[in-house]
Amino acid sequence: MTFTTSSSTPRPFLSDRHQEMTRPEFAVVGASNDAAHYVSPDRSHAGGLADWQVKKIIRHIDQNLRMNLRVVDLGALVHLSASHFSRSFKVSFGEPPYAYVLSRRVGAAMELIQQTDEPLSQIAGECGMCDQAHMCKSFRRVAGMTPLQWRRTSRSNAGAVLHQNSRVGDVARSRVA
Numbered sequence: 001m002t003f004t005t006s007s008s009t010p011r012p013f014l015s016d017r018h019q020e021m022t023r024p025e026f027a028v029v030g031a032s033n034d035a036a037h038y039v040s041p042d043r044s045h046a047g048g049l050a051d052w053q054v055k056k057i058i059r060h061i062d063q064n065l066r067m068n069l070r071v072v073d074l075g076a077l078v079h080l081s082a083s084h085f086s087r088s089f090k091v092s093f094g095e096p097p098y099a100y101v102l103s104r105r106v107g108a109a110m111e112l113i114q115q116t117d118e119p120l121s122q123i124a125g126e127c128g129m130c131d132q133a134h135m136c137k138s139f140r141r142v143a144g145m146t147p148l149q150w151r152r153t154s155r156s157n158a159g160a161v162l163h164q165n166s167r168v169g170d171v172a173r174s175r176v177a
Helices: 017-023 050-061 071-077 082-093 095-117 120-126 132-143 145-155 168-177
Strands: 029-033 035-039
Touching: 029 082, 050 071, 050 082, 071 082, 071 095, 082 095, 095 120, 095 132, 095 145, 120 132, 120 145, 132 145
Parallel strands: none
Antiparallel strands: 029 035
């Protein structure tokens, strides 16, 4: 294998025995510094989390909404460093981990506010918010209205509630965009 210093002629970067990586079942997704990055076509998002990682993260977040969820811990759950996990999470979910967790917490709060008469301070604690003020601020940012407005609106619309999806967090996330 020889390398030339001229930039006009391409340099081989793999030995002959590694050239088999260019088989049709692999796709070149990018090249930098004479090295190509090969991704299997069954991956939906290059650089994102694998399906098993996505399922594991969603299940863990939903089961532990009341707990303090740190990026380091979520990354360790799927065997990734915090920075690699954050980048991969954003590719797979379209938002950073904190924004996703917050939208899930607001979604849970929306459901509890609609279904119960519990005070907002108690609902905030059940959804993993540190206090009622934090819940109100986050709720307004994600849902576009205060928790009290949500309670009144959802009760006045008895059957035709603003969220018709089975996953309330999906509605909360769609309001962010």
